[in-house]
Amino acid sequence: xxxxxxxxxxxxxxxxxxxxxxxxxxxxxxxxxxxxxxxxxxxxxxxxxxxxxxxxxxxxxxxxxxxxxxxxxxxxxxxxxxxxxxxxxxxxxxxxxxxxxxxxxxxxxxxxxxxxxxxxxxxxxxxxxxxxxxxxxxxxxxxxxxxxxxxxxxxxxxxxxxxxxxxxxxxxxxxxxxxxxxxxxxxxxxxxxxxxxxxxxxxxxxxxxxxxxxxxxxxxxxxxxxxxxxxxxxxxxxx
Amino acid sequence: xxxxxxxxxxxxxxxxxxxxxxxxxxxxxxxxxxxxxxxxxxxxxxxxxxxxxxxxxxxxxxxxxxxxxxxxxxxxxxxxxxxxxxxxxxxxxxxxxxxxxxxxxxxxxxxxxxxxxxxxxxxxxxxxxxxxxxxxxxxxxxxxxxxxxxxxxxxxxxxxxxxxxxxxxxxxxxxxxxxxxxxxxxxxxxxxxxxxxxxxxxxxxxxxxxxxxxxxxxxxxxxxxxxxxxxxxxxxxxx
DNA sequence: ATGGCTATTATTGTCGACAATTCGATAATT
DNA sequence: AATTATCGAATTGTCGACAATAATAGCCAT
Numbered sequence: 128x129x130x131x132x133x134x135x136x137x138x139x140x141x142x143x144x145x146x147x148x149x150x151x152x153x154x155x156x157x158x159x160x161x162x163x164x165x166x167x168x169x170x171x172x173x174x175x176x177x178x179x180x181x182x183x184x185x186x187x188x189x190x191x192x193x194x195x196x197x198x199x200x201x202x203x204x205x206x207x208x209x210x211x212x213x214x215x216x217x218x219x220x221x222x223x224x225x226x227x228x229x230x231x232x233x234x235x236x237x238x239x240x241x242x243x244x245x246x247x248x249x250x251x252x253x254x255x256x257x258x259x260x261x262x263x264x265x266x267x268x269x270x271x272x273x274x275x276x277x278x279x280x281x282x283x284x285x286x287x288x289x290x291x292x293x294x295x296x297x298x299x300x301x302x303x304x305x306x307x308x309x310x311x312x313x314x315x316x317x318x319x320x321x322x323x324x325x326x327x328x329x330x331x332x333x334x335x336x337x338x339x340x341x342x343x344x345x346x347x348x349x350x351x352x353x354x355x356x357x358x359x360x361x362x363x364x365x366x
Numbered sequence: 367x368x369x370x371x372x373x374x375x376x377x378x379x380x381x382x383x384x385x386x387x388x389x390x391x392x393x394x395x396x397x398x399x400x401x402x403x404x405x406x407x408x409x410x411x412x413x414x415x416x417x418x419x420x421x422x423x424x425x426x427x428x429x430x431x432x433x434x435x436x437x438x439x440x441x442x443x444x445x446x447x448x449x450x451x452x453x454x455x456x457x458x459x460x461x462x463x464x465x466x467x468x469x470x471x472x473x474x475x476x477x478x479x480x481x482x483x484x485x486x487x488x489x490x491x492x493x494x495x496x497x498x499x500x501x502x503x504x505x506x507x508x509x510x511x512x513x514x515x516x517x518x519x520x521x522x523x524x525x526x527x528x529x530x531x532x533x534x535x536x537x538x539x540x541x542x543x544x545x546x547x548x549x550x551x552x553x554x555x556x557x558x559x560x561x562x563x564x565x566x567x568x569x570x571x572x573x574x575x576x577x578x579x580x581x582x583x584x585x586x587x588x589x590x591x592x593x594x595x596x597x598x599x600x601x602x603x604x605x
Numbered sequence: 606a607t608g609g610c611t612a613t614t615a616t617t618g619t620c621g622a623c624a625a626t627t628c629g630a631t632a633a634t635t
Numbered sequence: 636a637a638t639t640a641t642c643g644a645a646t647t648g649t650c651g652a653c654a655a656t657a658a659t660a661g662c663c664a665t
Binding site for chain 1: 384385387423426427428430431433434435440442443455458459461462464465466468469473522523524525528532
């Protein structure tokens with residue numbers, strides 16, 4: 128019997144979540160999020176398959192997952208392309224993200240525990256350290272973690288997932304636009320306000336502080352590129 | 367030349383969005399949403415492929431789309447299964463949906479046009495008619511359209527999409543749980559409040575009215591099955 | 606040169622086949 | 636009788652091949 132166990136060629140495992148499609152999915156997602164693949168790039172099924180010694184089937188399945196996740200686009204008879212995130216998309220994402228974050232604030236006002244606040248405060252301290260050390264990349268990462276952790280404390284998994292997926296798209300765009308939010312000191316100050324508001328425990332105050340902070344990044348963006356964002360301003364009351 | 371133009375075998379069209387995978391996707395989605403496929407059911411790739419005279423490749427691609435859309439689950443070496451929506455999911459979805467709807471209300475307070483209000487009022491009138499005629503199914507459908515149309519008026523496509531996808535899941539569940547919200551008259555009254563609030567144009571008022579209405583369905587649900595929802599109540603401040 | 610037409614190549618769309626795994630039923634063992 | 640082992644059928648996982656379509660390069664006439 129023994130059967131050689133040679134799924135594919137050099138495939139040892141594909142064990143955990145398994146199925147080649149899933150690992151290809153994760154790999155491509157990472158490449159897109161990290162910027163190894165640029166917006167608009169075509170996904171060459173053959174190249175990916177051959178490079179890994181597998182066939183195109185699993186690659187296409189992975190692409191369908193990425194398609195529905197919104198990271199790539201599909202054009203009949205043309206293939207899959209890394210999605211181009213327009214400024215309009217960024218605008219919309221900021222809006223939805225802000226709505227969710229504000230709601231998180233309102234709920235957390237009455238449900239957050241001392242341990243959770245401490246955890247956030249710890250992240251905040253790390254951010255201050257990183258900021259003083261001038262490590263903007265670290266600050267950027269810690270900032271994202273602060274938001275994610277905050278919203279995760281609401282205990283609504285769906286809300287967290289949606290928030291994360293929106294943030295992922297925003298991250299890709301920031302990377303592309305080379306806007307890694309240099310104005311980090313504001314962000315740190317605002318986080319302090321968030322912590323204070325959470326300690327206060329007032330729903331309305333929290334909601335409003337959270338909303339304000341969530342929009343602050345967008346406001347800075349507007350200041351950075353006023354000509355592009357101008358046309359959107361009238362169509363909304365974000366600013 | 368001429369080339370016969372006979373993609374596949376008896377394939378006439380699949381022309382518009384084309385690609386068999388896409389049409390299978392739509393077909394399965396409809397079946398799941400309509401309840402032709404029950405939660406927990408296994409998706410038999412062979413059966414689907416054979417019934418349509420195609421191969422399993424496109425079927426699997428369609429399943430990957432449905433998987434990422436959250437309508438079906440994937441288990442390695444076991445296949446795809448129609449997702450089972452637990453009460454916990456329902457609870458979470460209501461929460462997120464309410465957050466989005468409340469935000470929509472806040473924004474619409476200052477941006478909605480007279481034409482848009484008229485459109486909503488027209489739907490509202492149809493609902494009243496259907497209600498008087500005792501056509502609860504029609505009321506249910508009109509109710510969903512009322513909400514979708516409302517949120518679409520914000521002009522944020524992403525927000526609309528997310529809302530719709532959440533509502534879709536909720537719809538499946540309602541169908542399964544046979545809770546088609548018999549208490550429709552409340553809903554109609556609340557819509558009147560929404561229209562009034564929109565005409566008033568006050569952000570805070572709109573946000574609060576929208577939030578309240580969005581939670582009303584959940585409150586009714588809680589009354590219907592208090593024992594199941596009780597355990598969730600403490601973990602949140604939805605009620 | 607250059608603009609359009611044709612041949613060539615690259616890539617996607619779909620298929621059918623086979624290996625690997627799981628599921629179900631029957632038989633064997635305690 | 637209950638549990639386990641075993642075999643066979645059903646189903647999934649992946650592959651390689653070929654047809655259809657799009658992209659590219661070469662050619663010709665102007």
